[in-house]
Amino acid sequence: MSREHGRAYHHGDLRRAVLAAALDVIAAEGPAALSLRDLARRAGVSHAAPGHHFKDRTGLLTAVAAEGYNLFADALTDAPDLRERGVAYVRFAAAHPAHFQVMFQPDLHRADDPDLLAARARATRALRAGVAGLRPDSRGEDDRLAGVAAWSLAHGFATLLLSGNLADAMEGRDPEAAFRTIGALIYAPEKTTTVDGGAP
The missing domain is CATH 1.10.357.10 (Tetracycline Repressor, domain 2)
Incomplete structure (x- = not known):
C-alpha cells in the first residue's frame, strides 16, 4: 500500500470510501455485483485493504x-x-x-x-x-x-x-x-x- 493510501487508512477514510463505492455499485447494478477487489480498485487502495474493515x-x-x-x-x-x-x-x-x-x-x-x-x-x-x-x-x-x-x-x-x-x-x-x-x-x-x- 502506498504512503498516501496508508494515511487514508489510518485516518479512518478507507471505510467511508469503500462504503461510498459500494453504494454506487449497488444503486447501479444491485448487491450481486459487489466485489471487494473491485471496490478496492475504485477506492484506490490495495485489494486486501477493505478486509481490514469488513472482513x-x-x-x-x-x-x-x-x-x-x-x-x-x-x-x-x-x-x-x-x-x-x-x-x-x-x-x-x-x-x-x-x-x-x-x-x-x-x-x-x-x-x-x-x-x-x-x-x-x-x-x-x-x-x-x-x-x-x-x-x-x-x-x-x-x-x-x-x-x-x-x-x-x-x-x-x-x-x-x-x-x-x-x-x-x-x-x-x-x-x-x-x-x-x-x-x-x-x-x-x-x-x-x-x-x-x-x-x-
Whole structure:
C-alpha cells in the first residue's frame, strides 16, 4: 500500500470510501455485483485493504444495512404521525435506493451483527410509535399487525416506485404527495393539527 493510501487508512477514510463505492455499485447494478477487489480498485487502495474493515462481502453488506437502518430510523423519528412516517419511508427509499435494496434482504447480512440489530430495533420502534398515534378502532386488537399493515403499504409503494412499476399510475405526480393521498384513505390519526390553526 502506498504512503498516501496508508494515511487514508489510518485516518479512518478507507471505510467511508469503500462504503461510498459500494453504494454506487449497488444503486447501479444491485448487491450481486459487489466485489471487494473491485471496490478496492475504485477506492484506490490495495485489494486486501477493505478486509481490514469488513472482513468479507457479507460484512460489507451488513455495514450498508446497519447504516441504512440508522438513516431510516432518523427519517421516521422526525415524522409527526403515522401517515407522515409513510411519506418519510417513501422519501428515504427514493433518496437511498442502495441502502433500501440491501436492508430488506436478510440473506445478505450477518443476522447477529450488533450494529445491525441495534439499528433495526431503532427503526422498528419508530414505526411502532407511529402506530400508537392511531385511534384504537383504527389499530384493531393487535398493534403489531397494525404496524405490519402500515409497513406493508409504505414498503410496497416504495418498492413499486423504485422498480418503475408506478410510472403509468403516477402520471407525473409527486410520489410523496401521492402517498399522502393514499395514506389519507387508510391512516386515521388520534388528533389532527394544522399549521395555520384552521380546520384540518
